[in-house]
Amino acid sequence: MIKWEGREWRLQLMSTLYQVLVVIHIFSAILGMGPGFILMTVVKGSKTMTELRHSHAIRHSLHIFVMIGGTLLLITGLIMGSINLNLFKMGWYVTSLGLFLAALAMGPLVLSPRSKPIKALLHSHQGDDIPEEYNRLSKELFRYESLENIIFLIIIALMILKPF
Template sequence: MTFYTILLIIHLVAAVVGLGATFGMPVLMSNVKTVSQAQFAHKVSKGIEKFAKVGSITLLLTGIIMAIINPYLFKEVWYIASLVIYVAVQPITAGILPKKEKLQLKSLESHEGEELPEEYKKLAKQVIPFNNVLHASAVILIVLMTVKPF
């Protein structure tokens, strides 16, 4: 087994782990109905988020190392497009979504009772389009890396 093959296997496993977590978190968060459920879901989400982050970083690093080993990849449109998409969604992943989650948690801290506060619900609705962008980007990345259309 070559070093490149090992990198490719790591790359594929990172994709499964990272993308699985990325697709799973919104499902978890969209099913909360009470403050207790929301608090628990956010705790679980923190654990899942670690898999998404490690998978995402591993994907980037192994992808770049594979291109260094095979420099022709830097000339492939599908490869460059994949890197551009990856970088383009980072503000959502590393900036917007964590800020929204902090605001949601803050709305839960000051709230009494089990009914979800309106501010929490409002923030949850604001997150949906960002998650849709992330999911669409992930699907496009999978297609680009599997089919290598151009």
């Protein structure tokens, strides 16, 4: 039987907790960010309004994974920072956190206002032809989603490389 003395058991417990958080953090990135990179692709091949509506329903289902994964990423990243306060002194961590918060803010501030007219159009449009208005609206939305994907790629690179 192992006898835990002094602070040693607490340090071991914190080390184990930290390792579990790292695993959750990595899986959250895969399950949350992975689908986020294909959200635009899902709808781009649609040729009819029926296909487009179905594609947007799939896109919505995938977005749920993105939201859950993103929330877990933020929570686990902040808990790891609270366990290892030195992370807040590392440029890659602080930059990643700032970029992640900026990308998170893009949802309600930039993406949602641009997706609402698309949702309304999908709901109200009669016929199976895709209106030109959809192409214009989606092009603008996808431009911002591409920017957000670039931000996430930068965050991933910072997490892997830890350059500063």
